[in-house]
Amino acid sequence: LRRYYDELAATGAEYRLPLLEIAFPALKLRPTQELSYLVSLTTRMIEIDGETDLYEYCFYRILMSNLGQAIDPSGRKRAVRARRAELRSSVIGLLRVLADYGHDDEDQQQAAFTAGVNSLGEWAKNHEYSFDRNYSVAVLDHGLDVLLGLNSKGKESLLRAISATAGFDGKLTITEAELIRAICATLDFPLPPILIHK
Secondary structure, X not given: OHHHHHHHHOOOHHHHHHHHHHHHHHHXXXXXXXXXXXHHHHHHHHHOOOOOOXXXXXXXXXXXXXXXXXXXXOOOOOOOOOOHHHHHHHHHHHHHHHHHHHOOOHHHHHHHHHHHHHHOHHHHOOOOOOOOHHHHHHHHXXXXXXXXXXXXXXXXXXXXXXXXXXXXXXXXXXXXXXXXXHHHHXXXXXXXXXXXXX
């Protein structure tokens, strides 16, 4: 384990979540008790310092989206019943997080957010960019639960908006890629071309 840990620590950060996803087919073959222990251990490791950073959150969300069904086939997370206004608020919150973590200065963050909102059309007009990074995990956690209620057309629109926001500057940061992976895993949607062809 120590040797594997050292090898992984020397691997670039951009490979962290792709390597996790490669492991899922083998992990799903393990007994339910082992998977439950893995999830419990992961949870304790994330919580040990009293705070959850964005990478830890993305890791956990992807882990649970992939292994939750294997652990408890009847326990698939259900969508929060949400009104149109709450769906819109969750989409806007998610784009704000993506713009904040994917771009270096406030002008770029504003422009990236605007690109994402504009791709949604009239449905998302009149929203300003503002964000407090202290609430990013809470915004994502609630928002993704709400967005489970999107139909396939809504998910496609969301992924277009995500691609427009992340791709605004022609670069894809590791954090943007991790966020997009967590979103797609949660919504059970294929990765967008911006990530596949990175």
